[in-house]
Amino acid sequence: MKHEIIISGFGGQGVLSMGKILAYAGLMEGKEVSWMPAYGPEQRGGTANVTVIVSDDPISSPILSSYDTAIVLNQPSLDKFQAKVKPEGDLIFDCFNIIERPTRTDITSYEMTAMETAAEQNMMKCFNMFVLGGLLKLHPIVSVENVMKALRKTLPERHHNLLPMNEQAILKGMEIIRAI
Amino acid sequence: MTNENDILLLKGNEAIAHAAIRCGCDGYFGYPITPQSEVLETLAELKPWETTGMVVVQAESEVASINMLYGGGGTGKKVMTSSSSPGVALMQEGIAYMAGAEVPGLIVNVQRGGPGLGTIQPSQSDYNQATRGGGNGDYNIIVLAPNSVQEMADFVDLSFELAFKYRIPAMILSDGVIGQMMEKVVLPPYKPRRTEEEIGRDCPWASNGIGLKKRGSQCITSLELDPAIMEKRNLHLQEKYRQIQENEVRYQTSQTEDAEYLIVAFGSAARISQKAIEIARARGEKVGLFRPITLWPFPQKEIREYAERVKGILVVEINAGQMVYDVKYCVEGKIPVRQFGRLGGIVPDPDEILNALDELKKQS
Known part of the structure; x- marks a missing residue:
């Protein structure tokens, strides 16, 4: 098994930390992982993206030309990465920031209402975990149990009271993803 | 058996910091610059001065850092610095002094694009500078190029080993990709810092006041005004470089x-x-x-x-x-x-x- 993912959105949406938690969960399952962020001006506002690879075998390049799955959380990200999804790959987007929807027909596109749901449930801090839930519903690359372990490892202890809310967000995220 | 706590998901820069503490590094002197700032940040977070006694100094500049390395290395201590391309450019004078005076030390260059201040994004455009010495005079330094976070960790100890074996500065020539990416890394086991007595035994050349037999024997300098002696010294350096070329290719x-x-x-x-x-x-x-x-x-x-x-x-x-x-x-x-x-x-x-x-x- 090897899954090559790009996660892209606005700075502050939790793109990098979502990738980190996914990679950490992969590590917990004994898999090979890599996490390669765009660390430039992007990180200082504007768009942010991270390439995450989870694999049974050693990973060659942390930088890729095309992806199995693209998760795009704003319009510029959709415009940039739609073309880089492998044929028969998947594109996941959140409806909130998207005006022009995906056009490719040789890939499967999935929409989520993560931003809307997170706002409704007053769980905006966990927006990225809703999205991660959607991904895991589609591709159970790692178990929710290991994601929770990864969260426990990566979140500072003072935030551990937020762990149940994160789990709830992941499970809810699994419900709100649908193919278009 | 590797301890579960030794297997981590780390950035290449973070791995350098962890490995430095674990391999018995005595001192780190550095100045922040993207994309390598996590080295100093991680060291500050891990506070090795409270555990192994390793000194961590945020120097006032890269020029200061490399000269602290010159001093620390001259006393036989395992000392290191890290920077990125424009910062390493500033260090070249100090590196040439270290090469001339045969002072060991580790310099980590997490390269970014140039020339000049250039960009903060990854690059490998300091290859010539690293492999041709970079400063003035006929000299080389050992240059190791890691291709993974694991090698970032592994090459710290290896660099110190080679630097002290040959009394030469060693460089880890990395870049923004390897420095910023996260991968699984198995950290090396802890090795104690050398005691003053051990340094006196292993590094009889060190200017640390131990093992001092006769005055003058521990004079460390790159300066020699007598051309005949200076040529001999250069020939000695060249012979050392030939041995390294013969034995240390990887x-x-x-x-x-x-x-x-x-x-x-x-x-x-x-x-x-x-x-x-x-x-x-x-x-x-x-x-x-x-x-x-x-x-x-x-x-x-x-x-x-x-x-x-x-x-x-x-x-x-x-x-x-x-x-x-x-x-x-x-x-x-x-x-x-x-x-x-x-x-x-x-x-x-x-x-x-x-x-x-x-x-x-x-x-x-």
């Missing part, structure tokens, strides 16, 4: 047994090239990878041998063509050699490397 090959074409690449470029080779192999193309691990000493003999076996060589490096001259020197015009790289902080992707490979095939 490289790795992958899928070269039946290869018709060879990609030569180091560090992050080697990782991306490996992916390109995976794709090429799936199409039935016989391509292999040669990855120099020591950029100086360069694996000349080995490249020379491949020049007799393959139809052409593609050198992939994230610069405008620097290592390609070392490869061409070894190939001696026997087969076509092409170079491919991106500039200004843009990292090539596997597809671009495949296109360059196709161009090479047309040429040979």
